[in-house]
Amino acid sequence: MNSAILSVRGVWKSFDEHPVLRGIDLEVGAHQAVVLIGASGSGKSTLLRCMNGLESVDAGTIILDGDVDVTGFDTDLDVVRRRIGIVFQSYNLFPHMTVLDNIALAPRKVLRRGRAECDDQARGLLARFGLEAKAGEYPDRLSGGQAQRVAIIRALAMEPEIMLFDEITSALDPLLVGEVLDAVRELKSGGLTIVMATHEMTFARDVADQVCFLQGGVVLEQGSPAQIFESPGEPETQQFLSRLPH
Amino acid sequence: MSVLAPAPGAAEVYRDPARQARVRRRARRDALVGMASLFGFVIVVSIVVSSSPGWPAVQETFFNGQEFISTFPGLLEAFWLNVRIFLVAEPLILIIGLLVALARTLRSPIFLPIRVVATLYVDIFRGVPTILVIFLLGFGVPALRIEGMPKDAVFWGTAALVLSYGAYVAEVFRAGIDSVHPSQRMAARSLGLSLFQTNRHVVLPQAVRNVVPPLLNDFISLQKDTALVAVLGPIEVLRRAQIDASSTFNYTPYVGAALIFIALTIPMTRFADWIQSRSRSRRRAGGTS
Numbered sequence: 001m002n003s004a005i006l007s008v009r010g011v012w013k014s015f016d017e018h019p020v021l022r023g024i025d026l027e028v029g030a031h032q033a034v035v036l037i038g039a040s041g042s043g044k045s046t047l048l049r050c051m052n053g054l055e056s057v058d059a060g061t062i063i064l065d066g067d068v069d070v071t072g073f074d075t076d077l078d079v080v081r082r083r084i085g086i087v088f089q090s091y092n093l094f095p096h097m098t099v100l101d102n103i104a105l106a107p108r109k110v111l112r113r114g115r116a117e118c119d120d121q122a123r124g125l126l127a128r129f130g131l132e133a134k135a136g137e138y139p140d141r142l143s144g145g146q147a148q149r150v151a152i153i154r155a156l157a158m159e160p161e162i163m164l165f166d167e168i169t170s171a172l173d174p175l176l177v178g179e180v181l182d183a184v185r186e187l188k189s190g191g192l193t194i195v196m197a198t199h200e201m202t203f204a205r206d207v208a209d210q211v212c213f214l215q216g217g218v219v220l221e222q223g224s225p226a227q228i229f230e231s232p233g234e235p236e237t238q239q240f241l242s243r244l245p246h
Numbered sequence: 247m248s249v250l251a252p253a254p255g256a257a258e259v260y261r262d263p264a265r266q267a268r269v270r271r272r273a274r275r276d277a278l279v280g281m282a283s284l285f286g287f288v289i290v291v292s293i294v295v296s297s298s299p300g301w302p303a304v305q306e307t308f309f310n311g312q313e314f315i316s317t318f319p320g321l322l323e324a325f326w327l328n329v330r331i332f333l334v335a336e337p338l339i340l341i342i343g344l345l346v347a348l349a350r351t352l353r354s355p356i357f358l359p360i361r362v363v364a365t366l367y368v369d370i371f372r373g374v375p376t377i378l379v380i381f382l383l384g385f386g387v388p389a390l391r392i393e394g395m396p397k398d399a400v401f402w403g404t405a406a407l408v409l410s411y412g413a414y415v416a417e418v419f420r421a422g423i424d425s426v427h428p429s430q431r432m433a434a435r436s437l438g439l440s441l442f443q444t445n446r447h448v449v450l451p452q453a454v455r456n457v458v459p460p461l462l463n464d465f466i467s468l469q470k471d472t473a474l475v476a477v478l479g480p481i482e483v484l485r486r487a488q489i490d491a492s493s494t495f496n497y498t499p500y501v502g503a504a505l506i507f508i509a510l511t512i513p514m515t516r517f518a519d520w521i522q523s524r525s526r527s528r529r530r531a532g533g534t535s
Binding site for chain 2: 052054077078079081082085086088090092093094095096105106109110154155158
């Protein structure tokens, strides 16, 4: 586990004079699931966005696979983003395209694969997540849970090495959270590397290899789920966990 | 109530017939009141206008049936030039508008000249009245006597309309591009799509859909403004009406020209309304297209 596929070192980021990340260090091992927990505004989303270059950092480095610096000035971010997929809280599906086209667009245009091949791949992925009947639908005909699973499939179609999940169940009806988390579980068992910001503590305990508690823009405490949830070392961690509904 | 309602859940849809009857009665009454009110209004206006001291003279000068019949075919024929100007100008305006709007979204420093030119173009042509642009191009450019440069008034009049409206339409397209939520761009970029691919496949299709109603509005405006080319001399519908009117000192041809424009713009306006309400209801229903 000493070969980290993604290592974040001393990352700082502020918006205007508002500090969000204040020196983040984080190692993500290959095929690991790292779960970021912490209050809203603790920097989880910003950290994820920095990891695939959607936000630039003010200081520090984020090294992908030991050789590509995501934060480098001359790094081709399009290449980085092919390797690191991200799924957002608000799905962000393309409303003017069918589900199938949403999924097949990037493989076709970015990887320059044939339409038939990409459509087949998309159909295969939809079937894997029980959504094959939705291929021809437009996004606004989907439930939140279906839309979010399509968003996951869309990112997955690029065959990324790492997937980032940014509070992907926070906008969902509680009844629909389960189907989305099941999809994540499925990816984890397939061996994909996952970094996930979430408020679903039961799920985190279940799936995470490593849990990081963020507060005030730093990783205050990290460790195995058992360690963090059963016997947190920091008083802030204890306080955060005790305030969550059980 | 004499009518028995179905048990809860026993029918898919149930509306109380007594309630329905009341709703229908009210709708009928509203329609009658509306008609009566409109009728009364028309009568009052007609009485006020026709009893005014100048009415007989106005009727003779503006609404002369004989004059109308004798000039209208000529007006229609001249209007064909307006239609041609419109048909040539409109596609060019769309192309220029889209290109300029896209040029203004370029952020790379190497494109600074393109961006500056696009911004200057919009600033200048949106600021100068269309009729002035027509004057300047129509009289100015031919006066340069550059070899091979067309001298045709219709050509320069159309070019002026294209430049003037291109600036407006560029702003409409730009507003459309801005109306696409930044998260769409972010989602596209996060999939590895380049800036160009993001614009081409994700931003523009949504932007264009959002601006169809305002674009139709500009089309309608352009249809009318083809008459401005008259200042350069070509015999389009307004010029024809002017000539007819000044030969008989009767202004009926102007009314005829106005009727021709209305006949064309009203269907276009209704079409724009229809498009707008359709896109609204589709968004509400969350339907497909």
